[in-house]
Amino acid sequence: MENKNYHWLILFVILIAVITAWLSFPIFFEWLITKHFHINPEDYGKKFGAVGDTYGSLNTLISSIALCAVAYSTWLQVTSLKETREVNAKQLTLAKQAHDEQMIESQNAIFATKFYSLLNFKKDKLNALTIQKRVKNDENEWRLAQEPGMQAIEIIANEFIKLNRKNNKLYIGVKGDDLFDAYRAVCSELNYGSVSSLVSYFYIYEDLCQLIRKSKISDEDRKFYKSVLSSSMTQAEQILLLWICPMFKIDIEDSEIFTLIACTEVFKEFAFEFHKSSHFKSVKWKDVFSKIQTPA
The missing domain is CATH 1.20.58 (Methane Monooxygenase Hydroxylase; Chain G, domain 1)
Incomplete structure (x- = not known):
């Protein structure tokens, strides 16, 4: 001026x-x-x-x-x-x-x-989740009881660990219906009835993973929300999700959702057979997957 x-x-x-x-x-x-x-x-x-x-x-x-x-x-x-x-x-x-x-x-x-609403919905659903189970009463008679969902998740996840400790190649080559039949047999041995409500709960993780993957947010924010999601899970939830993902085709692509599963012989063979590197966050898991994909 x-x-x-x-x-x-x-x-x-x-x-x-x-x-x-x-x-x-x-x-x-x-x-x-x-x-x-x-x-x-x-x-x-x-x-x-x-x-x-x-x-x-x-x-x-x-x-x-x-x-x-x-x-x-x-x-x-x-x-x-x-x-x-x-x-x-x-x-x-x-x-x-x-x-x-x-x-x-x-x-x-x-x-x-959307994210926190869905996360709260997941929490509320888990708190309300119950699985029907046959238990014996004081007279040693069988009866039906409702077991809290979190307790059922821990019991089934522990059974998966036991099976893989005995034979970590147990599920190698098992596909489709055979994989589900093996899972259903374990649930029956544990005296659980229908586990459809349990599977329905784990599909919420697919919705959360897709929301993070498809939304137009920065890479920094994407990493943050991935971390929040995995932190909202217990180790038992992650182990059971590891098991049922392939049989129910739960999409966790590029989620890095498994943060509490150790890279040990107990889980390696199953992970290599049914999962991808992008499902795991730790560098150790990613390095192992990289060596499997590009052998010397």
Whole structure:
């Protein structure tokens, strides 16, 4: 703004100077021909032409100066318009950046609401989950009882550990229905009835994993929410999820959800047979998968 005022001040000074010169020119011209050239004003027209010719030349000069002033003024206007366009472009860029940031914040807020709502739903479902089980009463008679879901998860997960400790290649080559039949046989041996409600609970993890994977959030936020999800699970939940994922086709792609499962011989063979590196977070698991995929 100060530069613009400076340019107009220069233009104003030039204009005043031109007007002053034009008004004082007759006096200056008279002084020039009488004092400097020592010419009689009456003889002036005979030797130097009419005074009108002089003023005509002066008018041409002034017109040229005026044209220069107009050109200068036009240049100032063009410069001003250019500066205005640049300012407008910067403001537009800033406005777009602000809009994009608001959109990102809005998307993050919507995602967080969905994620934590689903996480709370998972928690509530687990707290309300019960599995029907046959137990003996004091008279050594069988009866049906409702066992808390978390307790059932721990018992079934421990049974999976026992089976793999005895034979860690037990499930190698087992596919499809045979894998489910083996799982169902274990549940029956543990006196559980239908475990469909238990399986339904674990499908919530698929919804959470897909939400994290498909949402438009930053990589840093994605890692954070993956960590929150895995931290919401007990070790028994992770072990049982490891077991039932392949038989029920629970999608945990790129979730790194298994953070509490040690990379030991108990789990290695089953993990290599049915899981991917992206299901595990630890560097040790990823290194082992890498060696299996690219053998020396």
